[in-house]
Amino acid sequence: MTMSSQAYSLPAPRKRLPRIRLGVLLVLPALTAITLLYALPLMRSLVTAFRDGSGAWTTEHVVRAFSLYGRDMLFSMGVVSASLALIAVMSIAIAGYLTLGATPWAVRVLRWLYRWPLFIPFVVTGQIARSFLATNGMMNNVLVETGLMASSSAQSFLDWRGLVLTFAWKQIPFVTLLLAGAMAAVERSHIEAARNAGASRLRCLFEIVLPQAAPTLWVGLILSMVAMLSVLSVPMMLIAGNPTMMTSMMAHRITYYGDYGIANALGLFSYALTAVTAWFYLRLTLRREAGA
Amino acid sequence: MTIARIASPLVLGALLGLVAFIVFGPLLNLAMWAFAEQWFYPNRLPTGWGFSFWERVFRPRAGAWTSLFNTVLVACAAVALSMALAIPAGYALARQALPARSVIMLLFLLPQAFPNLPIFVNIAAIFYQWGLNGTLVGVVLVHALPGLVYAVWIATATFSAVDRSLEEAARNLGASPLRSFTDITLPQALPGLLAASIFVFLDSIDEFTGTFFVGAPEITTLPLLMFNASMGGNYQVAAITALILLIPSVGFMLVIERFLKADVLSRVGR
Numbered sequence: 001m002t003m004s005s006q007a008y009s010l011p012a013p014r015k016r017l018p019r020i021r022l023g024v025l026l027v028l029p030a031l032t033a034i035t036l037l038y039a040l041p042l043m044r045s046l047v048t049a050f051r052d053g054s055g056a057w058t059t060e061h062v063v064r065a066f067s068l069y070g071r072d073m074l075f076s077m078g079v080v081s082a083s084l085a086l087i088a089v090m091s092i093a094i095a096g097y098l099t100l101g102a103t104p105w106a107v108r109v110l111r112w113l114y115r116w117p118l119f120i121p122f123v124v125t126g127q128i129a130r131s132f133l134a135t136n137g138m139m140n141n142v143l144v145e146t147g148l149m150a151s152s153s154a155q156s157f158l159d160w161r162g163l164v165l166t167f168a169w170k171q172i173p174f175v176t177l178l179l180a181g182a183m184a185a186v187e188r189s190h191i192e193a194a195r196n197a198g199a200s201r202l203r204c205l206f207e208i209v210l211p212q213a214a215p216t217l218w219v220g221l222i223l224s225m226v227a228m229l230s231v232l233s234v235p236m237m238l239i240a241g242n243p244t245m246m247t248s249m250m251a252h253r254i255t256y257y258g259d260y261g262i263a264n265a266l267g268l269f270s271y272a273l274t275a276v277t278a279w280f281y282l283r284l285t286l287r288r289e290a291g292a
Numbered sequence: 293m294t295i296a297r298i299a300s301p302l303v304l305g306a307l308l309g310l311v312a313f314i315v316f317g318p319l320l321n322l323a324m325w326a327f328a329e330q331w332f333y334p335n336r337l338p339t340g341w342g343f344s345f346w347e348r349v350f351r352p353r354a355g356a357w358t359s360l361f362n363t364v365l366v367a368c369a370a371v372a373l374s375m376a377l378a379i380p381a382g383y384a385l386a387r388q389a390l391p392a393r394s395v396i397m398l399l400f401l402l403p404q405a406f407p408n409l410p411i412f413v414n415i416a417a418i419f420y421q422w423g424l425n426g427t428l429v430g431v432v433l434v435h436a437l438p439g440l441v442y443a444v445w446i447a448t449a450t451f452s453a454v455d456r457s458l459e460e461a462a463r464n465l466g467a468s469p470l471r472s473f474t475d476i477t478l479p480q481a482l483p484g485l486l487a488a489s490i491f492v493f494l495d496s497i498d499e500f501t502g503t504f505f506v507g508a509p510e511i512t513t514l515p516l517l518m519f520n521a522s523m524g525g526n527y528q529v530a531a532i533t534a535l536i537l538l539i540p541s542v543g544f545m546l547v548i549e550r551f552l553k554a555d556v557l558s559r560v561g562r
Contacts, residue, residue, distance in 0.1 A: 023388030027396060030381035030444060037437040038403050041414035048414070106304045113308070116315050119541040121498030123515040124322075124534045127522050131325050131531070132318040139317070141336045169318070229407040232501045233515070237522055247409050251504075254413055267410030274406050 049264035065265035073269055075243035079160050080228050083167040084221050090172045091220070095180040095213075096205040100191070118173040122227075126237035129166040133157035133238075162238050163245070167228050175220035182216035183209050215288070218281050225277060229270045246270055319538075325531035345528040356533070359517040362428070366513060367496035369432040374439035374492045375447075379485065382447025383477070387456075400444045403437060409501060411437070416505035426510035434502035439492035446491065450484025451477070494544055498537065 052058040094114050101107040132138050135156045143149040186209050194204050235245035246266050253263040328338030349356045424430035454477055462472040500515040514537055522530035
């Protein structure tokens with residue numbers, strides 16, 4: 001009896017070994033590709049930021065990046081923060097109405113409306129903003145025609161305000177889609193209990209639905225931040241002079257000076273900004289999970 | 293009460309009208325530019341309408357056809373490359389016991405979790421040494437990076453959503469591992485894999501930054517054509533190119549829910 005069970009169990013570990021090897025074999029091509037196309041350039045960007053022309057280690061690029069482009073860094077942070085604030089407010093409002101709205105036809109219309117910019121590429125969004133927000137763009141024209149603004153005070157919005165509006169226009173549908181999904185997953189009975197106890201819809205949103213959907217909102221905002229710190233076309237198309245987004249300055253540094261050191265030092269700053277935000281998010285999630 | 297009953301639909305309607313204007317106004321403005329023959333400040337509307345700029349864009353040897361051809365060719369190649377790498381990887385990540393699986397998943401997440409401009413800049417510098425700058429191969433490779441990330445994540449989620457017991461039944465009935473994969477697993481995973489392909493395709497069509505550093509000026513895709521036209525002040529050509537770029541994006545938005553089923557979406561990231 002013991003003999004036979006040993007005989008049966010012997011081949012098992014032998015069979016497991018090629019299974020693991022087959023799995024590794026299947027992943028290997030994709031892993032090689034991501035190493036060559038991502039890990040290698042990432043290493044290069046981190047190393048180049050701290051190397052001078054002769055290959056010696058230096059912090060000169062980082063120092064010069066701060067002194068030359070400190071204003072652009074502040075500008076980028078300001079634009080990103082303002083955009084994120086606008087995105088958060090609008091997506092909470094839209095997703096909240098989609099979840100708690102009392103008028104079915106309005107909910108249906110809004111659900112159909114809000115998504116349109118979702119898959120519109122950033123380059124196209126840039127061109128759209130360039131024509132819509134210009135002095136003679138449709139926004140000013142409509143404001144003047146409806147009598148909300150004097151025709152003489154029409155001005156171009158193609159500055160930091162244009163960037164904020166453009167980023168928000170593009171990212172609100174994305175964050176709203178995620179947030180509305182999370183809000184729909186909130187237990188209906190919680191909402192109904194609160195409503196029966198006399199809570200208004202607004203109070204329901206801020207005290208019951210939003211706290212439960214908040215982690216998703218954070219994820220959406222962080223992904224939006226990464227997108228805004230990555231996109232090159234929109235700032236190049238909207239902002240002509242200084243200060244501008246760091247992406248624009250990095251491209252400028254490379255196309256005009258071939259200066260990879262400072263460009264990569266600027267890249268380092270955008271990594272750091274993302275890393276700090278991600279760290280705050282992770283700390284928040286861990287604390288929430290520890291509390292729950 | 294009666295006032296509120298009449299007023300609240302009016303307020304709602306006005307708010308929704310405002311949302312509609314914010315969403316569609318910019319798009320309408322773009323469409324107007326595409327058909328405007330003459331539009332000078334301070335006219336609120338174009339003073340001449342017509343198709344002459346369309347003719348100019350689509351004239352033979354005008355560059356638009358080459359860009360369109362490049363765009364579609366690069367996108368198809370990026371889809372083929374990403375899927376060829378992602379299908380085996382996704383299957384292994386979903387089904388096989390892998391050492392350091394979470395590290396591998398994290399590696400496939402990082403490109404989307406951090407700003408990608410420095411990556412594209414350094415890819416361009418590396419490709420320059422390899423002689424890949426300004427070639428179609430280089431552009432396909434740079435498009436395959438974001439493509440691969442989407443493809444691996446969606447493929448992994450798709451394969452883990454496939455019912456395992458059917459595969460086991462096929463194996464018990466004597467099917468080879470490959471046969472059970474092609475006859476049982478693959479057909480069930482097809483909608484998810486198709487969704488991944490569409491994502492990669494769209495992402496490649498819209499890709500600007502990578503092409504800007506690796507392809508330009510030799511390889512021009514539609515986004516680059518649009519960008520150059522816009523920066524050169526030719527709003528009509530830019531608007532026409534932008535409208536062409538909108539077709540796949542909007543089309544996809546309308547069908548996305550059919551492809552991405554909830555059971556797959558809920559498994560993304562696991």
